[in-house]
Every structure is written in structure tokens, then in C-alpha cells.
Amino acid sequence: MKNTYEQVGLQAIAVNVLRPAPAHLMTAYEAAEAVVDMSASVAVARHLALDVESPARRLSLFLNPSGTDLVLLAEPQDRAVRLDHLEMEYYRALVRQPTLEHHLFKRGQPIRYSHGCRDVSVQLPQDQVALHAAIGARAVRTAVAESGSRIKIWRAQPDLTVIAHEIEVFPYVEMRVGSWTVAVSQQLLREISKQRQERLPNETGGVLVGVFDTQHRRLYIVDHISSPTDSQEWPTAYYRGVEGVPEELTRISECTGRQVVYVGEWHSHPDRCSVRPSEDDKELFAYLQHERLTDGLPAVMAIAGEHGTTGWYVADIAAGAEHRLPI
Known part of the structure; x- marks a missing residue:
């Protein structure tokens, strides 16, 4: 984040956000302009949306299971539509839009990396991840600079060209x-x-x-x-x-x-x-x-x-x- 957004004095706080928050994390929440979730965890996103006391708007940025698509969910500045609502709007788009129907399907050879719940992953090409990282960095900047809500999906093609899907958000x-x-x-x-x-x-x-x-x-x-x-x-x-x-x-x-x-x-x-x-x-x-x-x-x-x-x-x-x- 420090190198991406050219800011100095950033402080890393290594904690599990799903556990009772220490005082310094609560202080950081309260002072934040935006809270960006990159965990790809439904539990974390809903916790940030519903359980964290902060005036900051919430955003989620994550890849789909096969790494072809990057997803941004961004609350409006007034938080009139929360992150959990945006999650549901995202699901409805997957249900209704034929081009997104296979968005959450897994592709590639699965890898089991531990013996816990949901421990199956896939290998992703570094160039594909780097492409989405660049798009995501700019997407977060843009979303924070705007006052409205946003759901957007960027899909990388085999030749690394990208097609963007903007999803309408309803109250x-x-x-x-x-x-x-x-x-x-x-x-x-x-x-x-x-x-x-x-x-x-x-x-x-x-x-x-x-x-x-x-x-x-x-x-x-x-x-x-x-x-x-x-x-x-x-x-x-x-x-x-x-x-x-x-x-x-x-x-x-x-x-x-x-x-x-x-x-x-x-x-x-x-x-x-x-x-x-x-x-x-x-x-x-x-x-x-x-x-x-x-x-x-x-x-x-x-x-x-x-x-x-x-x-x-x-x-x-x-x-x-x-x-x-x-x-």
C-alpha cells in the first residue's frame, strides 16, 4: 500500500479483524476515510459492513476463483447502500447476466494446501495477477474520489485485453x-x-x-x-x-x-x-x-x-x- 499510493508514515496493524479489536485498530477505523477489504472473505466483508463503528465507507476488492475477473464493490460516501447490500447486488448480476454466469466457477488444477475448511486453491499466472493488481490500484483510487456506489467487474481475456462490466446498484x-x-x-x-x-x-x-x-x-x-x-x-x-x-x-x-x-x-x-x-x-x-x-x-x-x-x-x-x- 505504501508503494502503491505514494504515502509515507503508513502503519501496519497485524491482527485478526474477526476477533475483538484492540484499541489501536478501533482508532484506525475511526480515523479512516475508507476501509478496503481485500480478504476475499464473506465473513470479513460483512463484519466490516455491520459490526465496525466508523464513518469510513467500505470497499471490497477480490479476484474470482479462477483469477480471470477482478471485482470491486464500493459503498457510496454516505453509506446509504452498505457493503453487504452490494454483495447481494453482485449475486443478482451473476444470476441474471448470461456473460457472468460462470464467473464463480473454478478452473485449473485444484491444490489442497492444508487440512482445514475451504483449503482448496488454484495456481494463478503472475502476469494475470499483476494485471489485476494494477487495475485494482487505480479502481480503488477512482472509487474513493467519487461519492457514489459502484460494482464493477474486469474480465481478462486470454490475450490480456480486459472487458469491464458495470453493474447497476439499487437502494x-x-x-x-x-x-x-x-x-x-x-x-x-x-x-x-x-x-x-x-x-x-x-x-x-x-x-x-x-x-x-x-x-x-x-x-x-x-x-x-x-x-x-x-x-x-x-x-x-x-x-x-x-x-x-x-x-x-x-x-x-x-x-x-x-x-x-x-x-x-x-x-x-x-x-x-x-x-x-x-x-x-x-x-x-x-x-x-x-x-x-x-x-x-x-x-x-x-x-x-x-x-x-x-x-x-x-x-x-x-x-x-x-x-x-x-x-
Whole structure:
């Protein structure tokens, strides 16, 4: 860092940031303009985003498993979209953009370098690493100089030319539901509301996929699977089909490095109806609770209503939260 950014007087602090922070590390956090995570660790990035008290914006810079792609996640200066939110936006881009579908796939001969968890790595050419190091150094400078958020992926081609992918970032809404905090992008809420509107007067629905962070008791809704073709839709009822759902869930899990998984169900209610659960909804939720017990995860159900209102229910049907999205 000292040679890269031409600064003097930099002090190295050799500590494990996931352990209780010593006083001098907390002082460094509080004085920092930006905190840059280069650990390639989900645990570290979320710790910096959620657990560290500091006005500094957070950034993550890392290579994909095969070393072909460099990824930058940069919070805005006001931290209105946090690093953990940017992680979810990054996953959704991998799910939705065909050019990025194999981004997290491993290539090359795996090397086991110890006998611990996740100890399999690959060898990377030095010229490829040096190329991304140069891009990353400039990318961090640029991101810190700008006030907005950014997600960008640089992909090196075999001839070492580089193609950049800029990913749009959307604001997030967070709500407390029971003992969990649910985080979902406003764009995804708009998409669910639009799908509901298009299928009126019938109800519709689909599958929710996302990330459970059990340590922080947070649930991130990353994307949704639209109503399968074999679903049954009526003005006062909806039965979600299964056509293509297992295959799509497998694809989503694989292209996100098994980070994004099945979360729960969503369906819509007609106009002039609340987003509180009906008796049929309560029966469905009880079934979901029973099924999720084996995974040790909560049941999740969302109900979309008119005027952009969505009711969220996690684990306990009595602990619901409504979010009204202006449309």
C-alpha cells in the first residue's frame, strides 16, 4: 500500500479483524476515510459492513476463483447502500447476466494446501495477477474520489485485453420481522409489484431466493423466480407450480458459488385486500415452518398487495411487517 499510493508514515496493524479489536485498530477505523477489504472473505466483508463503528465507507476488492475477473464493490460516501447490500447486488448480476454466469466457477488444477475448511486453491499466472493488481490500484483510487456506489467487474481475456462490466446498484429497504432483519432492494419490490399488476384480477406468485446470515440474524432477498407455467391462478387463490423450479434453483446456487439459495414463497392478493395472511396462507406458512426445521432456517413468506405494499412473514406468522413502496 505504501508503494502503491505514494504515502509515507503508513502503519501496519497485524491482527485478526474477526476477533475483538484492540484499541489501536478501533482508532484506525475511526480515523479512516475508507476501509478496503481485500480478504476475499464473506465473513470479513460483512463484519466490516455491520459490526465496525466508523464513518469510513467500505470497499471490497477480490479476484474470482479462477483469477480471470477482478471485482470491486464500493459503498457510496454516505453509506446509504452498505457493503453487504452490494454483495447481494453482485449475486443478482451473476444470476441474471448470461456473460457472468460462470464467473464463480473454478478452473485449473485444484491444490489442497492444508487440512482445514475451504483449503482448496488454484495456481494463478503472475502476469494475470499483476494485471489485476494494477487495475485494482487505480479502481480503488477512482472509487474513493467519487461519492457514489459502484460494482464493477474486469474480465481478462486470454490475450490480456480486459472487458469491464458495470453493474447497476439499487437502494435497499430493511425491516425488522420477529428476530430477523429482512433486506430487499427497492428494484426487486417494484418487479414483484409489476408482476402482480400484470396478472390481475388473478393472484400470482413465485419463489424467493436469497442469503441467510444466521450470525447477524439477517435475511437478504436477492431475486425471485416468476410463477411457473404449471401454476394455478384465480382471483381469490394461487397454487404455485413446480415446472422448472428445481433446475432454476440449482442454476442459481451454482452460479453464485452456493451463496444464494431457496428462501421462501411469495404471492399476491387482489385489490382492496390487505396483505395480512388468509387462513390458506397460515396453513401454507405452517407447512413451510415444518419443512424448514430440518435446515434450521426460518420459513419466509411475502404477500404483495396494491399500492406497492408487501407483507413479510418470517418464522412466526404473528410477527409480520408491511412495507409500502411509492409507485
